[in-house]
Amino acid sequence: MLDSLGLDPVEERVYRFLVTTAEAEVTDLVGKLGIDAETAETVLVSMRVRGLVRTVGPGRRRFAVVAPDIVLGSQLLRRQQALDWARREVDRLSEEYRDNARRRDAGRLVEVLPDRGVLRERLDHLQENARREVLSLCRSRAIALPAEENLAEPDALRRGVEYRVVYERTLLEEPGMQANVAYGVKLGEQARAAPCLPVRLTIVDREVAVIPLVQEAGVSEPTAALVRGGQLLEALIALFEGCWERATPLRIAEDGALAEGTRSCPLGSDDLYLVSLLVAGVPDKSIATQLGVSHRTVQRRVSNIMELAGAQTRMQLAWRVATEHWL
Incomplete structure (x- = not known):
């Protein structure tokens, strides 16, 4: 059992014997373990060199184990x-x-899923084996796995997998869909709604994505692509994040029904006042004079506000403030 620690069978027998007897001589090993004196001497010297045992007593002829722990x-x-x-x-x-x-081999990067059965099976398998997160864009009129039949999601949520899902609003108008989404939100799903979505998409652990190749299959079998890694997967992740940013959060109302909420504003009242001056077209120097601070301070505060709002430019900041109704 101790071979993984470098002890052969004879050394392990000697070591276990010394643990039970506290200390012993070579003759004790010969008598108790049935090994010859030369072997006992060789084993004890080897174990002493490796720090497993030490010599004790007069003449240093007796051996004791060093504490196993x-x-x-x-x-x-x-x-x-x-x-x-x-x-x-x-x-x-x-x-x-x-x-x-x-x-x-491009075949290792993109795999074609030829029909509804294979697509459904693969979506189930990916969710059942998800470790960290599942990202999804859900359009109306599901082609393989309707939300109410997606039994893998509740199980994944219960074991700690994070779900972020954007639903097309027309999908939320389908019978029973709002109750289904509300159930997922109660289990921990982060849900948002968007007026329309460009594609159906599922991304698991940022390692693999499934995207239909035909948007409206009609009576024919749908075909989808399974994408593993590479720039294409990174582009699909960016597509999801863009849709997520523009979507409106869904929450559970006091009556238990699903409701759309407004995204909380990350800016304080002072920041919002400064932004209102920017949106009004007031120059930075005039803002500095009005606030009684330096021009550099205004620029620094604007940079901090842009970071909080997730904006790269002042124009993007103004657009974010307007679309989110922060003012």
Whole structure:
């Protein structure tokens, strides 16, 4: 059992014997364990060199074990650290291998799902194996897995997987859909609504995405693409995040029904006053004079406000303030 710590079977027998007897001589090992004196001497010297035992008593002919939690515990820690490092290195090499394989073979990057049955099966499988998060754009008229039949989501939510879902408003008008979404929100789903969505999309753990290749399948079988890694997946993630930012949060009202809420404003009253001056077209120097601060302070405050609002430019800040009705 202790071979993983570098002890062979004879050494383990000797070590266990010394643990029970506290200390012993070579002759004790010969008599109790049935090994010859030369083997016993060799084993004890080897174990003493490795710090497993120490000599005690007159003449230093008796041997006692060093506390197992000290000597073996430290070895376990070193081995665990080595295993953790090796595991990380294997993960890194595996990812590098997959990346190189995808670059050489496009079939590893994009897989075509040819019909409704395969698409539904793959969506279920991906959600059942999700570890961190699922991102989804849900358009009306589902082609493979209607929301009310998506039994994998509640299970994933219960085990801690984060769901962020944007629903098309026409989908929320379908019978029973609002109650279904409200149930998901109660379980922890983060839901938002948008007037319309460009595509149907599901992204799992930011590692794989499923997107239909035909928007309206009609009577024919729908075809979808499963995308693993690469720039295409990054573009799909960016598409989702853009739709998420523009969508309106959904919440549970006091009566338990689903309702649309307004996105909370991250700006304080002083920041909103400064923004109102910017939107009104007041120059920075005039704002500084009016607020009794330096021109540099105004610029710094504007930069902080832009960061809070998630805006890259002042024009984008004004657009965000207007669309979110913060003023």
